[in-house]
Amino acid sequence: MQTVSTNRSHGGTQGVYSHASRETGTEMTFSVFVPDHAPGEKLPVVWYLSGLTCTHANVTEKGEFREACADLGLIFVAPDTSPRGEGVPDDGEGAYDFGLGAGFYVDATVDPWARAYRMRSYLERELPELIGAEFPADMTRQSIMGHSMGGHGALTLGLRDPERFRAVSAFAPIVSPINCPWGVKALSGYLGEDRVLWRQYDACALIEDGARVPDLLVDQGTADTFLDGQLKPELLRAACEKAGQPLTLRLQEGYDHSYYFISSFMADHLAWHAERLDA
Amino acid sequence: MQTVSTNRSHGGTQGVYSHASRETGTEMTFSVFVPDHAPGEKLPVVWYLSGLTCTHANVTEKGEFREACADLGLIFVAPDTSPRGEGVPDDGEGAYDFGLGAGFYVDATVDPWARAYRMRSYLERELPELIGAEFPADMTRQSIMGHSMGGHGALTLGLRDPERFRAVSAFAPIVSPINCPWGVKALSGYLGEDRVLWRQYDACALIEDGARVPDLLVDQGTADTFLDGQLKPELLRAACEKAGQPLTLRLQEGYDHSYYFISSFMADHLAWHAERLDA
Numbered sequence: 001m002q003t004v005s006t007n008r009s010h011g012g013t014q015g016v017y018s019h020a021s022r023e024t025g026t027e028m029t030f031s032v033f034v035p036d037h038a039p040g041e042k043l044p045v046v047w048y049l050s051g052l053t054c055t056h057a058n059v060t061e062k063g064e065f066r067e068a069c070a071d072l073g074l075i076f077v078a079p080d081t082s083p084r085g086e087g088v089p090d091d092g093e094g095a096y097d098f099g100l101g102a103g104f105y106v107d108a109t110v111d112p113w114a115r116a117y118r119m120r121s122y123l124e125r126e127l128p129e130l131i132g133a134e135f136p137a138d139m140t141r142q143s144i145m146g147h148s149m150g151g152h153g154a155l156t157l158g159l160r161d162p163e164r165f166r167a168v169s170a171f172a173p174i175v176s177p178i179n180c181p182w183g184v185k186a187l188s189g190y191l192g193e194d195r196v197l198w199r200q201y202d203a204c205a206l207i208e209d210g211a212r213v214p215d216l217l218v219d220q221g222t223a224d225t226f227l228d229g230q231l232k233p234e235l236l237r238a239a240c241e242k243a244g245q246p247l248t249l250r251l252q253e254g255y256d257h258s259y260y261f262i263s264s265f266m267a268d269h270l271a272w273h274a275e276r277l278d279a
Numbered sequence: 280m281q282t283v284s285t286n287r288s289h290g291g292t293q294g295v296y297s298h299a300s301r302e303t304g305t306e307m308t309f310s311v312f313v314p315d316h317a318p319g320e321k322l323p324v325v326w327y328l329s330g331l332t333c334t335h336a337n338v339t340e341k342g343e344f345r346e347a348c349a350d351l352g353l354i355f356v357a358p359d360t361s362p363r364g365e366g367v368p369d370d371g372e373g374a375y376d377f378g379l380g381a382g383f384y385v386d387a388t389v390d391p392w393a394r395a396y397r398m399r400s401y402l403e404r405e406l407p408e409l410i411g412a413e414f415p416a417d418m419t420r421q422s423i424m425g426h427s428m429g430g431h432g433a434l435t436l437g438l439r440d441p442e443r444f445r446a447v448s449a450f451a452p453i454v455s456p457i458n459c460p461w462g463v464k465a466l467s468g469y470l471g472e473d474r475v476l477w478r479q480y481d482a483c484a485l486i487e488d489g490a491r492v493p494d495l496l497v498d499q500g501t502a503d504t505f506l507d508g509q510l511k512p513e514l515l516r517a518a519c520e521k522a523g524q525p526l527t528l529r530l531q532e533g534y535d536h537s538y539y540f541i542s543s544f545m546a547d548h549l550a551w552h553a554e555r556l557d558a
Contacts, residue, residue, distance in 0.1 A: 008502065009539035064343050066542070223287065260288035263345070 001134055004029065010066035011036050016056065017134075023118040023126045024083035030127065031056040032135055033069055033076040044141035044277040045075045045131060046270065047123070047165075049157075051148030052182070053101045055080050059147075064263035065270060072274040075137050079127060081149065083116040091189075097182050098189055104177070105153035106201050108190035117190060123157060143167035143273040147262055148226070149174055149182070151218070155203035155236075159211040167276035169217035169269045171262045172224055175236035176204040182230050204239040215246040217272050219265045221255030280413055283308065289345035290315050295335065298409060302401040303362035304394060309406065310335040311414055312345055312355040323420035323556040324354045324410060325549065326402070326444075328436075330427030331461070332380045334359050338426075343542035344549060351553040354416050358406060360428065362395040370468075376461050377468055383456070384432035385480050387469035396469060402436060422446035422552040426541055427505070428453055428461070430497070434482035434515075438490040446555035448496035448548045450541045451503055454515035455483040461509050483518040494525040496551050498544045500534030 004016040012035035021028040037043055046069070048059055056078040059065070069076045082088075082103030089112040090099035108117035132139040144165045146154035151173020158168030177183020178198050187198045199205035220233045227233075233249055240247035255261040273279075283295040291314035300307040316322055325348070327338055335357040338344070348355045361367075361382035368391040369378035387396035411418040423444045425433035430452020437447030456462020457477050466477045478484035499512045506512075512528055519526040534540040552558075 007535055007537055007539035008500075008533040008543075010543045014539055061538075062340050064346070064542075067343070067546075221287075254287040256286055258286055259340075260286035260293055263343075264287075264289045267346075 001130060011070045012066065014060065014066065019130060021122060021126060023122040024116045026083040026085045026088055026116060028080055029056055030077060030079045031060040033066055034135060035070040035073055037073065037136060042136050042138035043073050043075045044279050045077060045137045045139065046273055047142065047144040048076060048078045049105060049146030049150030049153035050078065050081050051150050053096050058259065062259035062263060063266055065266050068267040068270040072270060072279050074270060074274060074279055075135060077131055079123060082119065088116045089113060098185055102186065104149060104186040104190060105156065106190050110190060110192050113190050141166060141277045143277055145169045145269055147171040148257065152177060152203065156201055156206060158213055159203060159206040162213045167273040168213050169272060171265065172220050172231055172257055173218060174231060175233055176202050178202045178205060179235060180230045180232060204235050207239045207243045207245050212245055215248065217269060218249045219252055220249065221252045221257065221261045223254050224257040226257055280409060290349045291345060293339065293345065300401060300405060302397040302405045305362040305364045305367055307359055308335055309356060309358045310339040312348055313414060314349040314352055316352065316415060321415050321417035322352050322354045323558050324356060324416045324418065325552050326421065326423040327355060327357045328384065328425030328429030328432035329357065329360050330429050332375050337538065341538035341542060342545055344545050347546040347549040351549060351558050353549060353553060353558055354414060356410055358402060361398065367395045368392060377464055381465065383428060383465040383469065384435065385469050389469060389471050392469050420445060420556045422556055424448045424548055426450040427536065431456060431482065435480055435485060437492055438482060438485040441492045446552040447492050448551060450544065451499050451510055451536055452497060453510060454512055455481050457481045457484060458514060459509045459511060483514050486518045486522045486524050491524055496548065497528045498531055500531045500536065500540045502533050503536040505536055
């Protein structure tokens with residue numbers, strides 16, 4: 001692991017790091033905020049998965065998470081949204097919603113994506129091992145949150161592994177990629193046309209198929225231009241109601257899809273996570 | 280005035296606006312955050328002046344001021360750092376510390392700068408008139424803060440007009456442009472070689488020459504790479520001690536010159552301003 005930069009901030013250290021990933025075969029960059037802590041102390045870890053086009057940098061610069069993390073004693077990890085670099089195939093048409101910056105947190109099975117686009121395994125196995133080895137992280141206390149495509153990532157990783165993640169929340173998530181244009185394009189591209197294989201990457205389908213977590217927290221702005229066409233929180237509400245999965249879905253009046261929205265409710269989410277992490 | 284964008288954030292409205300400036304002869308862009316407030320209510324105004332290379336956007340995205348402004352009921356105005364656009368002369372060599380992005384909050388008197396580089400008059404007269412006319416602003420309650428070159432701007436505007444500004448603070452300010460390379464380059468370029476004319480644009484010289492405010496708050500990171508060569512807070516401390524000007528100068532261990540530093544102490548500064556603004 002190489003240190004790209006560290007900056008002291010809000011009584012802690014905001015770092016950016018890179019490493020050669022075995023899963024993606026590329027150099028991967030991520031950020032970690034570590035609050036000041038006692039020697040030998042290990043802190044719980046909140047994972048934040050970002051949305052389409054983003055890198056670790058968007059939330060690191062605009063997410064306004066550091067003050068709350070320092071107050072609550074939480075490590076905050078922000079990975080990238082796809083492999084990057086020479087040799088990583090892109091969609092070739094400059095699309096923002098497939099290829100670079102749009103990994104959708106899947107392990108691709110279709111060529112040419114299958115080699116590098118392994119964000120699921122990267123986040124389920126490789127990066128947690130690195131975080132546990134290199135940072136003062138209590139890996140028995142993890143939680144996950146994300147935005148938009150990263151909200152989809154947080155919900156699906158969280159629902160698939162409730163043993164690992166004690167809290168799961170999202171800002172304006174794609175709740176059912178099977179049922180929206182972004183998701184259909186991504187899942188058909190990365191996984192092919194057998195929709196049975198898509199269900200492990202769809203929060204609503206996972207719940208329909210029996211996945212459960214103690215509770216879910218979702219904030220969604222009512223002025224989000226992607227609300228009706230892509231995000232469709234009503235599908236998550238219906239799936240949760242039908243399955244008896246507890247869900248707190250808050251419609252935030254006048255808020256849009258930007259970090260102006262995310263940053264407004266970040267401290268709320270972190271406090272909710274901290275309760276469930278015994279932080 | 281044109282509205283470039285508005286986003287709901289932290290229980291208020293973050294806007295970006297532009298207007299044709301009579302002072303600079305250019306289109307000028309600025310941002311304003313207005314917390315939700317009662318109909319007819321007017322809120323005090325905090326001015327934030329940015330540093331070299333910045334526009335309104337840097338603090339708007341990374342300053343972490345909105346939560347505190349919403350809690351305290353403060354309007355937050357972030358202007359640009361120079362005129363911009365076709366026809367505005369630049370230094371021609373791509374320097375970051377003179378010309379575009381580096382107006383140093385002066386009214387230039389030397390050609391070719393004198394026509395457009397009028398950031399002093401823009402901030403002392405034109406933009407306050409616009410803010411008072413277009414926003415729910417109580418212009419009898421104003422304060423000012425800034426960073427680096429903008430800290431210099433905040434200190435000098437504040438010291439020159441204590442009737443207008445009830446509070447003055449700075450993050451890592453250039454405290455004496457007369458005594459640092461950035462300042463000498465800028466003031467000789469914009470004002471010529473008569474150093475008597477420079478003193479109205481130098482916080483230490485203004486204090487030596489009799490300017491006073493009730494108190495000053497300055498935060499300075501000890502890991503700031505510009506500390507010894509450019510910023511020299513010890514000059515401000517000496518000038519204040521000699522003149523009996525109250526100053527709280529806080530050296531923040533390990534913090535650098537970035538927005539990771541500014542955002543860490545932004546809420547502190549805003550609370551200090553709010554007390555003095557009866558907010």
